[in-house]
Amino acid sequence: MQLLLATSPPTVFDADTGVKGTVSGVPGGDRLVSLQRVGHTPVILTSPPCQRTCQPFDVYAGTTAVPLGQAVSLAPGADADSVWVIRQDAPDSCRLEHVSLAGKTLGGGSVASCSTNLREETSHGLLITVNNGTAETVDVLIDPDTGRTVQQAPSILAAIGDRLILGGLTDLTVVDLRDGSRKKIQPPVVQSSPVIVPSREGGFAAVDFGSPAWHSTDIQTRDVWLLDLGDLTWQQAPSMPYSTGTLKHSSLDWTDHGDLVLDDGVVAAWHPGEPAWRLGKAKLTGALQTAAVSVS
Structure with a gap:
């Protein structure tokens, strides 16, 4: 299994051999990645470090x-071969564009707020945070072509298929x-904003109820559960929960074969x-331990 790690520049890492390589053509040095x-394609966003005001990210596909230009926000397209981006024309002027992973602009684009965060596109619309x-x-599912609101809620944690x-x-x-239709479900752990990672075919969602301050202590915990989106039942992943010192920097993703991967x-x-x-044979060391992951 190979992973792409969010180092600067990004690192391609083999989980069994430990062989590492870097992505050429992406700036390195002191940058946010x-x-x-x-x-099936990783998209890389990189920019200089920032405090309050951040510059747009430089975006690269694969x-x-x-190069896909610059963006202040980006979301995967529903066709798995494009992205939606918000580009900044001036400090208070932005536009929404649809761009293929080959770098071609699709359509004419539209005016957008620079404070809008793009999340995910499904066949029912584009999920954004306004x-x-x-x-x-507020979280809104919109028709990106017309701007029409499909659904709106104070907290939409994930858009998964239908x-x-x-x-x-x-x-x-x-x-x-x-x-x-709507159905309320009781989570196995009470937390208002768990991290949700849908499987690639959309039948399951990995839900991380990890806590950065377990029982008001300095202990960080990870607690991953699997939600079956067919019958809405829960299954706890093995060896959960456990304590960790890298909750904010480790991550979850799925493979094409339906494996959930944790670094x-x-x-x-x-x-499931x-x-x-x-367990992979190679350990993540140094800067690799604090890098988010994308599985290929």
């Missing part, structure tokens, strides 16, 4: 580093976009139904 997976980082923050998962104080709500000092993979995690 993040990764998003678009279908390990061949196809007024991101303010007291007026479903939205809404966050609440003590429960979650699953919205079926095909008929508008936390070592790389571990688990297929298996009794234990399978």
